[in-house]
Amino acid sequence: MKSMKKLPEDFTLERYGLQVRLVNEDDAEFIVALRTDPRLSRYIHETSPSVEDQKQWIRNYKKREAQGLDYYFMFSVNSVRQGLARIYDITEDSFTQGSWVFSPDAFLGASVLGNIISSEIGFEFLDKKILYSDARRDNNTHRFVQSFGPEIIKTDELNIYYKILPEGFNQGKQKHIGRAMKVMQLQSQN
Numbered sequence: 001m002k003s004m005k006k007l008p009e010d011f012t013l014e015r016y017g018l019q020v021r022l023v024n025e026d027d028a029e030f031i032v033a034l035r036t037d038p039r040l041s042r043y044i045h046e047t048s049p050s051v052e053d054q055k056q057w058i059r060n061y062k063k064r065e066a067q068g069l070d071y072y073f074m075f076s077v078n079s080v081r082q083g084l085a086r087i088y089d090i091t092e093d094s095f096t097q098g099s100w101v102f103s104p105d106a107f108l109g110a111s112v113l114g115n116i117i118s119s120e121i122g123f124e125f126l127d128k129k130i131l132y133s134d135a136r137r138d139n140n141t142h143r144f145v146q147s148f149g150p151e152i153i154k155t156d157e158l159n160i161y162y163k164i165l166p167e168g169f170n171q172g173k174q175k176h177i178g179r180a181m182k183v184m185q186l187q188s189q190n
Contacts, residue, residue: 004090005068006067007068009022013121015120016113016117016177016180017077017113017181017185017188018076018113019075020075020076021073022071022073023072025055027058027074027081028054028055030074031047031054031058032051032054034101034103037104068090070087071086071087071090072084073085073121075114077107077188082114083101083103083106083111084099084102085097085098085115087122089132093129094128094129094130095126095128095131095132097119097131098133102114107183108180108184108187109180113176113177113180119173120173129165129166131166132161132162134159135160135162136158147175147176148168148171148172148173150162150163
């Protein structure tokens with residue numbers, strides 16, 4: 001088995017007006033606030049309201065990060081936290097994108113760009129060939145996912161599971177990037 005590419009522990013990226021870095025313990029309070037917000041938590045796994053529990057989760061996550069198995073990204077604009085996304089279940093050929101949650105106060109378009117950037121990291125920086133994603137049936141993100149030409153690989157009572165290849169992803173992302181950046185630029189001018 002060949003060794004998998006890994007991101008450095010000090011990984012940062014600036015793309016499409018967003019600053020990206022790996023989550024650290026200082027983010028615990030922000031993460032808990034987002035993941036326990038009733039407006040945002042309907043489509044994600046339940047999270048303890050304890051900041052200390054979140055810090056412990058981050059300490060455990062950092063071990064998986066060091067092994068190249070899991071990356072949890074913080075997205076900011078001008079150093080103001082906007083939201084989070086994660087790539088996990090990383091194998092030699094694939095990754096899963098999820099844990100995608102952005103503040104209600106985030107710039108419009110930031111969440112779309114955060115999703116795209118985290119997927120780009122999996123494809124470009126880690127050289128993966130398959131992106132897996134899932135969405136709750138009652139979540140309105142299905143049209144967004146459909147724009148990447150996914151294959152539906154399974155469904156259950158709660159979720160639809162997708163497989164996305166780089167060609168479909170790269171084709172679909174273009175219209176989203178242009179629109180989202182335009183909206184973010186308009187907001188930052190006001």
